[in-house]
Amino acid sequence: MDAPASRRTVLRAAALTSLLAACGSPDAEPRSTRTPATTPPTPMPTSTPAGPTASATPTTPAAARLRIAGTVAEGLAVPWGIAFLSDGSALVGERDTARVLHVASGRARGIGTVPGSVSSVDSGGEGGLLGLELHPGGEWLYAYHSASGDNRVVRMRFDGRSLGDPEVILDGIATSVHHNGGGLRFSPEGTLFVSTGDAEDRSNAPDRDSLNGKVLRITDTGGVPDSNPFGNEVWSLGHRNVEGLALDDEGQLWASEFGENAYDELNRIVKGGDYGWPDVEGADGAGGFRDPIAQWPTDEASPSGIAIVGGHAFLGALQGECVLSVDLTTGRSRRWLDGHGRIRLVAAAPDGSLWVGTSNRDGRGSGEADRILHVTI
DSSP, X not given: OOOOSOOHHHHHHGGXXXXXXXXXXXXXXXXXXXXXXXXXXXXXXXXXXXXXXXXXXXXXXXXXXXXXXXXXXXXXXOEEEEEEOTTSOEEEEETTTXXXXXXXXXXXXXXXXXXTOOOOXXXXXXXXXXXXXXXXXXXXXXXXXXXXXXXXXXXXXXXXXXXXXXXXXXXXXXXXXXXXXXXXXXXXXXXXXXXXXXXXXXXXXXXXXOSSSEEXXXXXXXXXXXXXXXXXXXXXXXXXXXXXXXXXXXXXXXXXEOOSSSEEEEEEEOTTOBOOTTTOSSOOGGXXXXXXXXXXXXXXXXXXEEEXXXXXXXXXXXXXXXXXXXXXXXXXXXXXOTTSOOEEEEEEOTTSOEEEEEOTTSSSSOOOOEEEEEEEO
16 A cells, blocks of 8 residues: 655654564554464563653553453354443354354354445455444444445344344445444444544545544434534544444543554544544644554554453454553553454453454454453453
């Protein structure tokens, strides 16, 4: 892919590079050939704070002590989206098969598929059945998926046992082999956040009239809330490819983002915020764009799924083959759970634990069947 139009942030952030330890590369790059660790390594710092308000004093995140308690499900194929039910079980989508599974008590049972989903796995792509989100009332399951001509958001009736036919509530999001986004998250007030990629056209990201390279905000039926900043679906802009969305305890939205040649990012998403792509990657300081709270070199992270627990973000690192934890107060990060291959899905369960899913059958991994791990904090 061609280089960004500006590298102001590379010059500013170069001084940080020597402080950053290994943990990944862009999702569009080949899988790392490093040998997985056979025993969990001692967690080491992997980044320094990138945000303008982050403390410069290193700290050990008190909550970031992860332990694998068991396996939730195995024999899966690229688990991507997840939506928890009130009983602690979950609905999990497989990217390339478009199956939706009910996962409970160590078993995964199919409850339906999302028709019309188009996976680009044969060409090393990133499309298919992506994010899942359950309506706060529990009666609708929302899905973000790639179709033959676009990416779209649909909703399906969920009666606790099976799915109804999909109803399209948002379409016309450009699709491509890479950079399809796919995150879904309901806000506390009941609006739906949707993350999109730039569909490999960088001019989409800063264009307020494009749905691509954005975090969008819509009603639960696909309408535009009156309080949106630009009078359309756009909530924030200047994104390259956002796959993961999560809310903290105060309702603040956070997003993981793939960079190109400089930095992957963890961003605090604000109304009307411009996050700089394609002009910058990572922090640009006083340059006028929103700075991430944490950033990693693009050959070390590939952050996808994200969960917020106890003042920390936990991100699945695909090429890094680990989980990254980030202290949201200081911006300091550490790596965890080496030795399981590519990790994409990270979600906060109702009991405060994490469900962590591998992505080894996505066309860039080992090809072994994927599983979801139960991880306690």
